[in-house]
Amino acid sequence: MKSQRIAIAGGQGKIGKHIVEGLLGIKQLYSLEIIVLSRSESPDVSYAGSSAPVIAVDYNDQASLQEVLNRYKIDTIISTTSGFSPDPFISSQINLLQAALTVPTFRRFAPSEFTAAPSEQVADKVKLFQMKLPIIHSLRKAKQERPDSFEFSIINCGMFMNYLGYGNTKPDGHKAFGHLGAFPYIYDLSKHTADIPGDGEKQIMYTHADDVGKFVAAATQLDVWEEHFEMAGEVTTMNEILRMCEDVCGSKFDVKYNSREDVVARMSSAPEKAIENFFMENYLAIIDGDADLKRPLNLNELVDVKPMGVQEYLLRWWGN
The missing domain is CATH 3.40.50.720 (NAD(P)-binding Rossmann-like Domain)
Structure with missing residues (x-):
């Protein structure tokens, strides 16, 4: 029912x-x-x-x-x-x-x-x-x-697409985040940088x-x-997201590809590093394949919702 x-x-x-x-x-x-x-x-x-x-x-x-x-x-x-x-x-x-x-x-x-x-x-x-x-x-x-x-x-729902809006300078730029916090994750379009776990060929889910x-x-x-x-608005590789970010910003990004060893080296047992460790643990899950999409996007098929894709989002908040 x-x-x-x-x-x-x-x-x-x-x-x-x-x-x-x-x-x-x-x-x-x-x-x-x-x-x-x-x-x-x-x-x-x-x-x-x-x-x-x-x-x-x-x-x-x-x-x-x-x-x-x-x-x-x-x-x-x-x-x-x-x-x-x-x-x-x-x-x-x-x-x-x-x-x-x-x-x-x-x-x-x-x-x-x-x-x-x-x-x-x-x-x-x-x-x-x-x-x-x-x-x-x-x-x-x-x-x-x-x-x-x-x-x-x-x-x-995968990663929240809204984090790609961090640092935009649109007059209503705060709306890019919706009710979420404002911070960059993997990609920082305001600085033209990307901090990518692995070689960038792992697929990730993004949903607004x-x-x-x-x-x-x-x-x-x-x-x-x-x-x-x-559910997902889009499922694609991190390198493809990088390409879209570079295209909309009109310049190449400074990209760091993190090996598993790189990620482990960035982790710390210090209490003040708890949030950073959380992100690094997610990086390890991506690199090791634990975060791979293992089931079909059944909710996309079952309901009539037409979600926003990454390029549409980027153009809304970073396009001219």
Whole structure:
């Protein structure tokens, strides 16, 4: 059955807000009821002439979570919670699922994934993604116990295309990032540089954050959820992305191709290097093939979303 009453956990965050906006964009078309779960009180989220109330919840209190989900008769939960600490990231999702399983209307859950590669594929390399595994294990257990009345999907979108907009000087250049943070990843068009893991021939998935919201919203209206949903605006090699960046900027980039040894040498056990290590761990996953696309882009085939490609994005924010 299609989703009708949807709760987005962490919907005021970065990718979470894009997903809320994607749902609000189709709210009236499908007569959806949408709520945003948050740790703090906030005004309603408004977009495209629709709005969703923000409900303050305590993720440590299953009884209060159950009360909210029951009150709004929620059938679908999309989690976009985030963090760099295992607790509360793990416990918040586990508590949310356990509370939801007691709600008669509840039948669908999407955990906080939305990564460059499925967390299960890269968890051996990317330590942060090990936090994402407990909820997946709990979801599989719930599915075994309720095979006819519960389904879940692990949703992946590749890298966010928006990071290619870092440093643009358009008058409305801040819009290039959407609700995401502004920083360069692999490519820095403002400096005409590229820091590429491996030889650049590995394929990567890129999706614009707005399109992630549209894909997820459209997925809620599918009759059946598959365990994995994969989406992308474009799948191409890092060297091809480099060529597009150089073309739109009109000059050659200063490019560093990083071997596995180069990446390992850049890593450090110092606490202040945690974020840099996270990126280097992703580099290793790319170099070693753990981040390779291993499943078809089924969500691209199942829903009617026409995503933005990399060249279109680059021309929008870097073209004359």
